[in-house]
Amino acid sequence: MEISKVFNNNVAVVLENNEEKIVMGREICFKKKIGDTIEPETIDKDFYLHNQEVLSRFKELVVDIPLEYLEIGEEIMDEARLSLGKALNDNIYISMVNHIYTAVVRAKDDILVKNALLWDIQKFYKEEYLIVKKALVIIEKKTGVLLPNDEAGFIALHIVNGQLDEDVHDMYEITKIMQEIENIVRYRFKIEFNEESAYYYRFITHLKFFAQRLVEYKKTKQARRCFFESNT
Template identity: 40%
Template sequence: MRIVKAINNNVALAVNEQGHELVIMGKGVGFQKKPDDIIDDAVIEKIFVLETDELSEKLMDLLGEIPAIHLEIADEIVNYAKETFDVKISDNVYLTLTDHISFAITRHEKGMSIRNVMLWEVKKFYKDEFAIGLKALEIIHERLGVQLGEDEAGFIALHIVNARQDGQAMKTTVDMTQVVQDVLNIVTYHFNVVLDESSLNYTRFVTHLQYFAQRLLRNEIVDSGDDFLFDQVQVKYPESFACTAKIDAYLQKAHHATLTKDERVYLTLHIHRVTERNRTSE
């Protein structure tokens, strides 16, 4: 194995007998090494054989800016995911996850925290990946003594989702979150209220919206054709029913989808419940 480029004393880019570039780590592996120098196998502690030479070189560039232990932590997390959940993960995760972990640790040291607006969705729809995220927090704490919050477990989980699904699951989660947030905004502005996020009715409403958004994005919306409840809620809860018309207009414009009568009934009932306290207190 020959040196291509030494990034520091303990990390180097190398090329094997087949001509593939590898990222290697080990005490003194890059010390005073020049291109084409032969590497002593005895000093190699870890070899990262990535999918492409371009990915290996990008990882090397990253390791020139951050501590190598952050890559070791990412590797431990990926190995835990593979062994515990028997999943296939793209090598690109070594780049993205290492970069994220390093940035998260830097933010933590500066007292900066970022709220994960998709934490609810990650917990609900990606339970295995979130479990990996929680384990990642344990690994980071064990290796560095840094205790990151649950929001970071959610971010790490999304990196695993992305690596497992080539970005498709990540896109679905993002799109689903956008639908939920947009509908909540429509309700808020229609009634000119601040919804009580700690209430059970709010939790029920958001849960319904999440499942609805999931069905919508998968094109799994069906309608029973029952007009009786539709007519009833239209008369009994006219303001909440009017709000569903705005939601329907948004869905047609943004997602080329139309609310079914069933869905307008369910949404009307949820909207009435979640806004009732505000209306009765006026």
């Protein structure tokens, strides 16, 4: 495979069947340059990033983040795709790896960030949260750091984000809206939900997409206001 871009000693973009893909492996680019070849057996991981903006962000990511975090991200992505049976967008890989790296650095410095919506994330996104609980084992094995459940909640939102194509900060707001609406329904009608029932699952699904549209509407409205203000 011919190298078309070199990010560092461990990561490059190669051409295969006239299509670019990213390959990773320890020292696979050592003393290599554009136009040289990489042998397939030296590659540990490979994947495609079709969006040029995402490719640019990935380039920035690999400059500062060690290879083991890129490997962690790929393992979690594989587990999420397998468990959910869904495709995940390219953006999730970059944002999730960056978050995990930052979280591990914080944990090593004994800096813990509380997740105010942890309980709701566990409830609304059960599948994604269970995936991340497995991911914590992968992270500990690679880094020696066991991240707390608060971080598991944040990482779960990245996986949810990968399915809905939203910014992770938007996912936090969407989850907060879902929490508030569920509380309104519970107290207004004086009912307790059976969280294991299909009816509750359908209710949460409707809430999720309603909250997503609400956040998108707010962002569009704000963007329009900024546009008109800048042109007056």
